[in-house]
Amino acid sequence: xxDLLRRYGPGLTLIMALLVAFWLLMLVIIPNMxxxxxxxxxxxxxTEVGGPKDVYxxxxxxxxxxxxxxxSFLGYTFSVPVHVLTFWLTIWYSxxxxxxxxxxxxxxxxxxxxxxxxxxxxxxxxxxxxxxxVSEVLRAFAWWIILAFKGPLNALLLAxxxxxxxxxxxxxxxxxxxxxxxxxxxxFMLFPIYNAIQSLDTNQIEAAEDLGAPWWKIHWRIVLPHSxxxxxxxxxxxxxxxxxxxxxxxILGSTTSQWFTQTINxxxxxxxxxxxxxxxxxxxLLLCTLFVSLAMWxxxxxLSDIAK
Amino acid sequence: MHRFRQNLAHLYMVLFLIFLLAPLVVxxxxxxxxxxxxxxxxxxxxxxxxxTEMVQDQRMMVAFANTLWVAVAVAIISIFVGTASAILINSxxxxxxxxLYGLMISxxxxxxxxxxISTMILWTKMGNALGTExxxxxxxxxxxxxxxxSYIAAMVMLLVLARLQSFDAGLEEAALDLGASHTQVMxxxxxxxxxxxxxxxxxxAFFQSIENFNVTQFTRGGADTLTVYVFxxxxxxxxxxxxxxxxxxICVTLVLALVYEINxxxxxxxxxxxxxxxxxxxxxxx
Numbered sequence: 384x385x386d387l388l389r390r391y392g393p394g395l396t397l398i399m400a401l402l403v404a405f406w407l408l409m410l411v412i413i414p415n416m417x418x419x420x421x422x423x424x425x426x427x428x429x430t431e432v433g434g435p436k437d438v439y440x441x442x443x444x445x446x447x448x449x450x451x452x453x454x455s456f457l458g459y460t461f462s463v464p465v466h467v468l469t470f471w472l473t474i475w476y477s478x479x480x481x482x483x484x485x486x487x488x489x490x491x492x493x494x495x496x497x498x499x500x501x502x503x504x505x506x507x508x509x510x511x512x513x514x515x516x517v518s519e520v521l522r523a524f525a526w527w528i529i530l531a532f533k534g535p536l537n538a539l540l541l542a543x544x545x546x547x548x549x550x551x552x553x554x555x556x557x558x559x560x561x562x563x564x565x566x567x568x569x570x571f572m573l574f575p576i577y578n579a580i581q582s583l584d585t586n587q588i589e590a591a592e593d594l595g596a597p598w599w600k601i602h603w604r605i606v607l608p609h610s611x612x613x614x615x616x617x618x619x620x621x622x623x624x625x626x627x628x629x630x631x632x633x634i635l636g637s638t639t640s641q642w643f644t645q646t647i648n649x650x651x652x653x654x655x656x657x658x659x660x661x662x663x664x665x666x667x668l669l670l671c672t673l674f675v676s677l678a679m680w681x682x683x684x685x686l687s688d689i690a691k
Numbered sequence: 692m693h694r695f696r697q698n699l700a701h702l703y704m705v706l707f708l709i710f711l712l713a714p715l716v717v718x719x720x721x722x723x724x725x726x727x728x729x730x731x732x733x734x735x736x737x738x739x740x741x742x743t744e745m746v747q748d749q750r751m752m753v754a755f756a757n758t759l760w761v762a763v764a765v766a767i768i769s770i771f772v773g774t775a776s777a778i779l780i781n782s783x784x785x786x787x788x789x790x791l792y793g794l795m796i797s798x799x800x801x802x803x804x805x806x807x808i809s810t811m812i813l814w815t816k817m818g819n820a821l822g823t824e825x826x827x828x829x830x831x832x833x834x835x836x837x838x839x840x841s842y843i844a845a846m847v848m849l850l851v852l853a854r855l856q857s858f859d860a861g862l863e864e865a866a867l868d869l870g871a872s873h874t875q876v877m878x879x880x881x882x883x884x885x886x887x888x889x890x891x892x893x894x895x896a897f898f899q900s901i902e903n904f905n906v907t908q909f910t911r912g913g914a915d916t917l918t919v920y921v922f923x924x925x926x927x928x929x930x931x932x933x934x935x936x937x938x939x940x941i942c943v944t945l946v947l948a949l950v951y952e953i954n955x956x957x958x959x960x961x962x963x964x965x966x967x968x969x970x971x972x973x974x975x976x977x
Contacts, residue, residue, distance in 0.1 A: 627802025
């Protein structure tokens with residue numbers, strides 16, 4: 384702070400401090416505190432807000448446990464509250480998306496870092512970036528066209544002879560959602576892993592080769608451990624983005640798929656119950672953060688590795 | 692065996708690029724198909740009618756203009772906030788720095804749904820508490836701007852912070868010793884060094900804002916942006932006018948990418964020529 388004052392004088396320092404304070408207080412801390420406070424209030428008509436009925440309670444949070452449905456899993460049948468199930472499936476399929484993104488991105492990241500001619504790398508990166516510049520809604524929409532019942536994917540598969548009858552892609556549970564999310568977020572996995580592998584000394588790989596290690600062992604013992612920070616930050620990004628995505632599940636979802644953000648959206652924009660929506664949004668934030676922290680603890684990754 | 696694996700890797704790269712780019716091709720193709728539903732099969736013949744219809748679609752044009760306004764506003768606010776934060780973070784140390792930095796970075800990971808709802812609730816509540824009808828406190832795109840800035844500023848901050856690492860603080864000392872004013876130091880020494888990062892930050896902020904759906908959906912009031920409009924159209928019956936728009940946007944992207952690539956190649960060539968020259972000169976000296 385002293386340093387800033389000496390270099391830029393009190394005026395400019397004050398302006399900068401105010402800008403930062405505006406961002407962190409008005410746009411981040413206070414809104415989230417308001418969200419937290421609001422989530423404990425009941426949904427009342429405007430005239431009764433602040434009246435005797437406006438007291439704090441956990442009612443909004445307990446709505447998660449309303450309305451159970453029967454599900455069977457591995458032969459056991461048990462009843463689960465609908466929203467809990469939705470939340471669990473959101474987490475589960477976000478994990479599936481994360482793993483798929485990793486499987487797709489890792490070979491290409493290795494290719495970019497160690498195999499491709501350094502001269503053609505910038506061109507490749509540019510090509511990879513093009514879909515990233517096209518807006519997310521249009522990318523989801525593109526998949527909506529491709530996966531349509533009479534769409535190009537079915538036409539292609541029929542023509543090749545891989546399938547006999549067209550498949551209802553967007554009516555198969557979470558299939559469409561997973562495909563869309565993988566397509567949208569795979570690049571967020573690719574670049575962190577690429578950065579991590581790039582810093583690996585190629586001599587290490589060559590030494591392992593000279594000593595007779597098979598290719599899979601080189602990856603398992605050398606490349607993978609070295610790229611762990613990149614994998615961790617990529618996974619956290621992809622997981623949080625997927626779990627928080629509203630667009631892709633809404634456009635590519637089927638009648639049997641429901642994402643937790645869609646439930647929040649229904650509370651907020653359809654039921655106009657902002658307080659319950661706040662409670663659900665807070666639950667999403669809290670549980671996703673907990674889940675990510677847990678996963679990081681299991682894989683022994685520190686936060687400082689990710690923020691690199 | 693080694694050759695085989697390398698070819699496999701090349702093949703994988705090509706497949707990956709097809710996976711990434713094919714959807715964009717399909718979407719562009721559907722813009723020229725004379726079918727009521729956006730698709731490329733069955734092909735009903737070439738037409739440009741969807742482009743004419745797009746221009747006549749008032750709601751879409753308004754949404755498009757809104758998107759641009761929001762994106763420009765987000766970019767401008769974000770570069771100010773982001774640059775100030777980077778300079779501030781760069782000049783402090785210890786626990787406070789860790790705390791502030793962590794707080795700033797965490798905004799990127801907060802789900803957009805949470806940002807949208809919290810922004811909406813805070814500002815409308817403030818309006819209610821103050822009992823005013825002033826537009827700032829009503830739902831609308833200005834709240835979308837504020838919500839989007841809350842995490843896009845962090846991205847700008849990261850870019851500028853990275854650039855600050857290569858800044859020689861001694862230059863500022865020298866300028867101060869030679870009698871420059873504080874404003875001059877900022878305007879003539881620090882900022883020129885940061886301009887490339889600020890420019891990149893503005894571009895990132897602009898595109899991130901165009902992309903944004905979650906925050907906008909919860910704060911927009913009745914106004915449309917392009918993402919919200921496309922979203923509502925996909926749900927309520929869509930015509931290929933969206934594809935026409937998508938095609939134009941992809942073309943703009945491609946042109947920008949091409950310009951960038953040509954520029955880069957030219958620079959690389961000049962660099963290579965210079966290096967060769969230096970090498971020749973060195974050899975001549977010996």
